[in-house]
Amino acid sequence: MYWRVEIKEKEGVFSGFCEGLLADIAHLGYQGVTDVRLHHIYFLVGSPTETEARRIAAELLTDQVIEDFEVYAQDQTPLTPAGYTPLQIIYNPGVMEPVEESTLRGIRDLGISSVNAVRTAKRYFFKGTVGRRDLMSIAEKLLYNKLIQSVLPEDQHSLRDFSNIPDYAFSLKIVDIVDLCDKELERLSRTGQLYLNIEEMRAIQRHFRLLKRNPTDCELETLAQTWSEHCVHKTFRGRIDYREKASGSCHVRKIGSRVIPNLLKETIVKATQQLKKPYCVSVFKDNSGVIRFDDRFNLCFKVETHNHPSALEPYGGANTGIGGVIRDPLGTGLGAKPILNTDVFCFGPLDYPAQKLPQGALAPRRVMKGVVSGVRDYGNRMGIPTANGAVLFDERFVGNPLVYCGTVGILPKDRSFKKVSAGEVIVVVGGRTGRDGIHGATFSSGELTHESESLSSGAVQIGNAITEKKVLDVLLLARDEGLYEAITDCGAGGLSSAIGEMGAECGARVMLEKVPLKYHGLSYTEIWISEAQERMVLAVAKDKVERLVDLFRRQDVEATVIGEFTDSGRLELFYDGHKVCDLDMAFVHDGLPRTTKRASWQAPRIKEKARRPKKDLTQDLLGLLSMPNIASKEWVIRQYDHEVQGGTVVKPLVGAANDGPSDACVIKPRFDSLRGFAVSNGINFKYGDLDPYWMAAGCIDEALRQLVAVGCPLDEVAILDNFCWGNPDKPDRLGALVRAAYGCYDAAKAFGVPFISGKDSFYNEFTHGKRTIAIPGTLLISAIGVMADVGRCVTMDLKTPGNLIYVVGETRPELGGSHYYERIKARGGQVPVVDFAGARRLMHRLAAASAKGFVCSIHDCSEGGLGVALAEMCLAGGLGANLFLSDVVWSGRQKRNDSILFSESHSRFIVEVERQHGKVFERALKGSIFRLAGCVTEHPVLKIFGLKGEGCVETPVVSLKAAWQEPLKSV
Incomplete structure (x- = not known):
């Protein structure tokens, strides 16, 4: 009853x-x-x-x-x-x-x-x-x-x-694969949600033909999880036949047609290896990248995506997205304490007409509300500040939103590495296993369709932040007592990936009936591949098992012995004494066949076409501030606790009323030290429509200049790459990816910043009938930089009337992909390019000037150019400004007020300097491009004067703030 x-x-x-x-x-x-x-x-x-x-x-x-x-x-x-x-x-x-x-x-x-x-x-x-x-x-x-x-x-x-859930009655399932033809293999992959291509299915077939038997369902699922695009990154690691047809423009970086044996090693990894930065502790090996922080501690950083689950169930998808990435630092080395969360979202337009929405796709407004609340609830309940991120909108995200979630952790230097040895016990701790998350890894390795809602319902996980918080707290206690030798999280693929990776060099034997379940009725295969949340796997020496289990029990967290690591080189799974899986670890991890994918890229031929500029650009500036990609994201930011743990020095909103957009956040993780770190991000998919190479270089430039804008030097900076792309089996999509990867390589090398971690997410396309909506190729660059003294931080809000305003960096006629061109419905144009050597020199000099106390505020110029950047500084500080476009350094034939004001050229800053520091500031930047172009005024009005001294913008700061805040005030 x-x-x-x-x-x-x-x-x-x-x-x-x-x-x-x-x-x-x-x-x-x-x-x-x-x-x-x-x-x-x-x-x-x-x-x-x-x-x-x-x-x-x-x-x-x-x-x-x-x-x-x-x-x-x-x-x-x-x-x-x-x-x-x-x-x-x-x-x-x-x-x-x-x-x-x-x-x-x-x-x-x-x-x-x-x-x-x-x-x-x-x-x-x-x-x-x-x-x-x-x-x-x-x-x-x-x-x-x-x-x-x-x-x-x-x-x-x-x-x-x-x-009423029925009991499970054991029955070993054998999958007939040995005698299937190619069409039958393809059908098995599709209907079984394995998402393996025909070459991969043939490789599995050949393997079991040699064994003279068919695989069990558990063996086949294990291979599908391990070989999924999500887990093994087949596209980046595979062979690519790249063909390029670039235009004759001097701005197009020619990569040249070639066969690329391994795109990851040729670009991202290669840049880091060649830079050989001494502060890199562990890169591309563990669950997150690790850099040096101080003499006692290291920092680790990981950013993940949870796009497909969030498209189907926004709250649960984003909730478990942030929960999963929190477990990455927790599973790095012997366990790091999470101290910062980041998030970046890409949604369809909030006013997207319901009648245009494809069948099976959720309304963008509902997706945004669900995603934001999912990240909010998990992060806040975990007691981790969420203090950096971005929100972007485009019609191409209607069927497939992007949800990037990141976490920074801090761990003792002597706990930064781990090793699994044969004879150690396998212990699963934390949440129980359920049917949530079945086929999550493979499901994320295919396109979404209007049928995904029903076919892939089990791929959505259910999160419980309170359970994860308890797991976190007791794991750190166990780490400090030295009670385990290795740790990893149960992410994509669940136990199959976690134990499979930990035991890859030795072997593992698991008794699946011992895994704690949320409810009865799960089959052995469901237990093995479930992606139920809040679970970690430990390798524990036998003489420490009793103490570890007791510690977890006293903290009300489950810890269960489910097997041991062996020296057999095999993955052996049992259920109630029945062997349900017996695979050679070498085949599991090295048996994936290498395939060659074709890629092509051709420079778009779009003739630049723009209207004649208006004399008064005030309404254009106000209109830009109201565009969703530029407008205030306060509605999102205010839902997150960015003060918890008490270490947030520069918050996501700053200024006189704490409502101006900060360029980056700064965290001081230890109360006994002024040492801290800054985190920023760079993302702008619009540039990729014109040239993915310069999009990638621009994302790195943006992330780095945002660090400089809060006073962080570039001496100890690392970056992370997150590629979200469409179907890489389509040559044009893959060609764009190749250009973006080489843009990353060139920019990282030129700026001297290594990659320490990354992630890719492919097949972000939504198919309904004959209609396919592909996301724009989107790259997120996240940057983390160590600061010796957080007391020297700078914020972007204007501080004092009478101070000087410098425009640092060169403005060029680069309006291609700009928000201004989008607003006026212009076409074509030159995408912003990066002068690598000049940009690096300028950023180092500006950071040094900031460290010496010569500047009052800095804001980087990005979306909307100089006009939007200065408007944001005014509305954040509650002060006015005068700016003279004739004093802005311009490199181009035709000088126009709108081009100078709204060009989105990279490597530029607006800097506020006290009058008495003007000359010394100029000496500090000698050799770089800059010019004094205006001043701060007490009267809260923004005035911008054109090339002939005429007024082209004049508006009260209160109007700027209203235009910027109103569009997303409530969703």
Whole structure:
């Protein structure tokens, strides 16, 4: 039996959620809904008395200041407010909503043992003229996701089939592959969601023909996970036949047609190897890249993507995206403490018409809300500051959003490496295993289609930040006691990847029936490949197992011995004594056949066409500030706790009212030292439409100049690459990737900054019928730089009237891919290029001048050019400015006010300097391009004067701020 508890807000209490939902319903076009209410439902399953149920409701589930509750017996019908239509939503069988687990623990803490399970649901009430069909449409678009939830009929108040999961009866499954023809192999790969190509399927077939047997389903799944694009990066490591047809422009960097044996080694890895920076501790080996911080500690940094899961279930996909990348530093060396989160999102336009939305794709507004709240809830609950990121919009992300999540960790120098040895015990710690995340790695290695929502529903994981927080805390205790020899996280591929990688050099034997489960009914293969969250795998010496398990038990975290590492060189899996997998580790990790992919790139031939410039550019500037890619992301930023842990020195919003856009964040991880680090990012996919090479170089330039803008020198800087691309089996997509990779190589070498880690995500395309929406090739560069003294940080807000304004760097006629051209619907143009030698020299000199205290504020020029950068400095500082375009260093034949003001040339800064420091600042930058071009004014008005001294922009700072803040004030 069970009791049903309904929690509702008291009459007159304002509900921000319901008001937001009402606005979203109106945005969908349903104007007849006039009010919405929400009740939270808890089913208390077991044998509790009514007195116990009411005590649980009153003491645990209800905020008695603003909420009331009702308790119903199993056979009672809950009340519906007069004039409202109800709709109930409940989680599907097997979906473990974290609130259910924490509620059950809370009930145990009350001393009540009669409740043995808790299920949760939500009951919505709608007032107004809305039919059942419209109500279901609203629910599908805004209230639930069919992957993990169902609508519970209003007359069904019992749980009935919602808690019935059948037991699993062991049956060894053999997959007939030895005798299949090529078409049958392809069909098996497709229907089994293996996402392996025909050459890979043939390699598996040949292997088992030699063994004179067919594989088990578990063996086949293990190979699919290990060989997936997501896990092994086949495109970057494979052979590429590249053909190039570049234009005769001197701005096009010619790579030349060639066969590239390994794109990763030829570009990203090669740059790091050739630079040989002494502060690089561990690169491209562990779960994250490691650099030196000080004499006692190292820093590690990793950025991951969770695009496909977030497209299907935005909250869960992003929630587990940030949860997964937090475990990367935790699984680096012997475990790092996470101290900073970053996030970068790419969405479709928020006003994208519902009628244009492809079948199976979610509305961009819903995707953005779900993704932001997923990252927010996980990061905040973990107690890790989220202090750096970006949000971008483009129609090509409608079917496939991009969700980049990153984490920085700090670890003792003597805990920065690990080693697995035969004879050590395999221990899994943390969360339990469920069906969530089945085929996550392989699913992420294929294109999305309108059928993905139903075919790949199991690939979406369910996160529980509280469990991960407990795992983190106890792991650090175990690390400091030296209780384990190696650690890694269960990410893509679950146990199959974690144990398979740890035991690659020796071998492993696993008893799958010992793996703790969320619920019964899982097969041995589901246990092995599930990507259920919050799990780590440890290699533990046998004489330390008892102490380790006891430590975890006392901290209320599960730790279970499930096997051992062996010297057999084989991966052996058992279920209740039955061998279900026996694979040669050499074949698992080295048997992947190398294939050759064709790639081609041709410089686009787009004749530059732009309108004649206006005399008054004020409205253009205000319009740029209102463009979604430039406008304030305060709605997102304010949801994150960027103060937790108390080490955030430069926050994501700065200035007089703490609402100006900081270029980078600065963190001081130790309270006993002023030493810290800065983190920034560079991303602009629009440049890739014209030339991916200069897009990549520009992303690195942007990330580095943002570090300089907060006072970070480039002496100890490392970068990370994250490539999100379309289908690499299509030559044009792969050709663009090749150019971007070589852009990364050239820029990293020229700037002297090594790559320490990276990740790629391919097949980011959404296919519906004959229509395919491919994302623009998108590269995120994340940069981390060590600062000796965070007290020398600089922020971008204008500080004092009368100070001088310098424009540092050269402005060129580079409006190709610019936001200004997008606004005025212009075509073509030159993409911004990077003068590597000049840019590096300039950035080092500016950072040195900043360290000596010669500057008051610095802001880098990026989206929107000089005009937007100066406007942001004004609105952040609450001060005005005068700028004279005739004094800006220009390199180009035709000088135009709009070109100078809105060109997005790289390697440029606007710098505020006190008058008494003007000459010494100029001496510090001698040999680089800069010029005094204006001053800060007390009157809060931005005035920009054109080439002939005429006024071309004049607007109050309050108007600048309104234009910048209003578009995304609420989503």
